[in-house]
Amino acid sequence: MSTLRVLLAALLCLLPTGCAGSGGPGEFPEGSTMDRIRDRGVLVVGIKFDQPLFGYKDPVSGRITGFDAEMARLVAKDLTGSERNIRFVETVSRERENFIAQQVVDLVIATYSITAARAELVTFTEPYYSAGQDLLVRVDDTRIGGVSDLDGKTVCTARGSTSVERLNSEAPGAKLEIVDAYSVCVPALLAARVDAISTDDTILLGLQAEQDRLRLVGKPFGQEPYGMGIRKGDVVFRDHLNGLIARWLRDGQWDRAYRDTIGVYRATSDQSKPAHR
CATH class of the missing domain: 3.40.190.10 (Periplasmic binding protein-like II)
Known part of the structure; x- marks a missing residue:
């Protein structure tokens, strides 16, 4: 896990905005996606509902848990001031691009592997995880x-x-x-x-x-590098999200999200291995 964090942090810091601090609510460019989400007060995220450890909807409580869910809550906290200001929309693999293009969601965080073909349809952040x-x-x-x-x-x-x-x-x-x-x-x-x-x-x-x-x-x-998917060409939002990922890798928030989700099972699984190969 620590190897993955260090490699992701190094990659993000090569970007123009990767190691810069990310502004909080109220400091976003007027008319930007971040500004619109702040004004709306709720972040809408496409996520899987059937993938334990990443995106899973508890059938009893209805709560969405997993590493992707924690990443989404960190984005919501930055854009709206609270991780509670979030609405999850179930997004299966074949609908991810459609949901982004049709603006059903603001972004997709759903074990979304970055590929050249998908990058023709959506804009990806830098990887926040590698499988x-x-x-x-x-x-x-x-x-x-x-x-x-x-x-x-x-x-x-x-x-x-x-x-x-x-x-x-x-x-x-x-x-x-x-x-x-x-x-x-x-x-x-x-x-x-x-x-x-x-x-x-x-x-x-x-x-x-x-x-x-x-x-x-x-x-x-x-290898499968996971990125957050957003509307094609929205580079301002992409750069902001890249800045957030870089910050979480530095300040320990990425580690906490990993430890509380994927890390719980990796620590006890006989199949446990470093997350980055």
Whole structure:
């Protein structure tokens, strides 16, 4: 975790605004996205509702928890003065670009991997987290020890994710079961209708945390840098968010968000490993 924080901080500090302080409410350029959000008094964030450790809606309390949720609350605190001034909108992978373009949300923080194709449609901040794609299988299934073992196997993943493209490249012999949400993959895997789930290792850790019958293979392939997605061309908002990320990496707020979410499970998981590879 500390390695990831240091590397992200170093990257952000290379940016023109990366190590500058970020102004609080009342100091935003007139007419900017930050100014409009401040005047409205509520930040609207697109997030996943079915990814424990990153974005998860508790079925009892309705509270949204996870690392992405904590990042969003820090943005809300900066723009509106309170982390409570936030509204979360469930945003599955295939709807992220649409929700941004249609201004359903102000930004998307939803394990949103930065890719060249997506950057044609939205503007990304610099990475605030880096993950690696991995495999989740049943504990009693010893046939799969890595991506090279997927030939002829059925793998569940989400529509609109970068996982689909990487699986097609790295495991062309695999049969893909493409669904709208990773939560759909879990019962299919438990019932042996599919042989594995593949996506970012941090998402898989969250799914594994809820099911002791599943195990993370622990051999990641490829890297997934997560960015916050905003309306295409809104560089003023992007630069402000980059400044916030850099500040959180310096002042310990990033560490606290990590420790209270992903870090809780990584500290106790047999699969625990540095978050940045």
